[in-house]
Amino acid sequence: MTPVARIIDSGLAPQGGAWLVDRFGRSIDYLRISVTDRCDLRCTYCLPKGFKGNQEPRQWLDFDELERLVGAFARLGVRRVRLTGGEPLLRRDLPALAARIKALPGIEDLSLSTNGTQLAQHAATLRRAGVDRLNISLDSLDRACNAGITGRDAFDAVMRGIDAARGQGFSPIKLNMVAMGGVNEHEIESMVEFAFTRGLILRLIEAMPMGDTGRSVRHVDLGPVRERLVARYGLVPEVLELGGGPARYWRTADGVGRIGFITAMSQHFCASCNRVRLTVDGTLHTCLGQEHSFAFRPLLRSGAGSDEIEDAVRRAVELKPERHEFIEAPTRIVRFMSQTGG
Template structure:
């Protein structure tokens, strides 16, 4: 198994297949931003497969396709099929804004994607338009309906509560998830780039204190993926709530993941700058042994923790540049 210098096992790789997106969420990509990676610098599907195969040989078992918006990458189901067939790949999942999901859900399921996370911050059309810069709610709901009908193992709704923007929409989102059997995950806004640094999120510890008595939430130890969410369930088991709290209660001591950006850079932490570039090695024709050695060297760079509270202006790259 891969482990870092702090004794943490690295068994989860998040793979960004594009830094581009068809939305401009206020906490992610600035309106008018044009500084996207040039296509010639994107890892090819063969290069991505080589990296994933190397991670799998080193013991990593969970992999997630991300972006930007990953469904903007042409022929993504073909990549998913290639990755899911690799020895050692036990769990392949996808994060998406779902605007393209209705067209691709069946092909993704057939290719081996088993779980989907969908970003959705409100059920009010005008709020979604304000946050994303696009009248996209109808497309997202259509994508969710298609994915639900096809029967993915778990569909999670990722919601970023923001003060004065969508903080009044949480109970409606809970009701929506109960109705459709979705898992709701609330995520604290992170100060990444100018967009994230100007976003005022909610303290989810405080919010949990309000939601627990309202819905009778009980702590859950269910395994619902490889990420950092802590989960609660209603007594009847019909609703599951996950909280991701990088600000109010960080989870750095158990961090098990690294991120591969579209240009082949491994990022060790969302809140730090340690990185390792794999693309030059891949395009120089490195051997599998050399690639594995590079990955091991990269993992040694993983920092002990982020410093979102201590140094909130440190990370100037946008979330889409790292991979969600």
């Protein structure tokens, strides 16, 4: 049974059958929400050193506004929500927001992306709030290299966070590694072994030219890396759906180990893109590699009704472009990754 058929069969089809479909026939069922643009790390590909241009809290959408907006997306067919940042666990009372979103009719999957530094103290509360899955950023197993990438030595805190997440039964737990030429590409096999022995899914990511920070990183073409890992570990294509995101997954023959490849540069996945991103101030970005956006905060704070918000969601999705142009126009995107949400 297809995902659409399952939803119809469950009685959770959007009201009036009003699926969110963009101009290019792609169904949009995945919303990523940046709950803060603040982070306690300064990863070289994400946030400029010394940056002080964060949004003021009064500009953030509050929990009531977020619940109203996510509810509108859910009524129109969005089934997956991911909480991101910055570092989302820096947002006060985040588990309470997670519980409110998970309780919305139609939301089937709630996940969270984190750098792991705060995870040990929040893992149990997040699990009770209904968070299903976690993505944890970990770009290096070498303490000095990790500190060079992130701006400080937080390695032990991240390791404690990973252990706490495993102990709480999150499934799956994915490790996100941005492969950077001359920085950490030599550690890929070590990261594979680390993930496999702990029951984690490793996702290798090509760096994208998001702002000056992203353009400062030499991206690694993951095609040859995939060929190397397929040969070494006897990987075969994964047939199971593992989260609805952009990664293409491979697994070991015994199913014990899995590796995902996110190849935004070498082999883009725009034709199947099913997601949009909401920033902390209520701006919806419909593509990482284009400037198309829609501001929801003025609408939410003007007393707009549910029908008006749903109509705005439809209009926002209509702005989604056919594809990014990271290769053709690498300097187009001025905003950096932490401003958009992971």
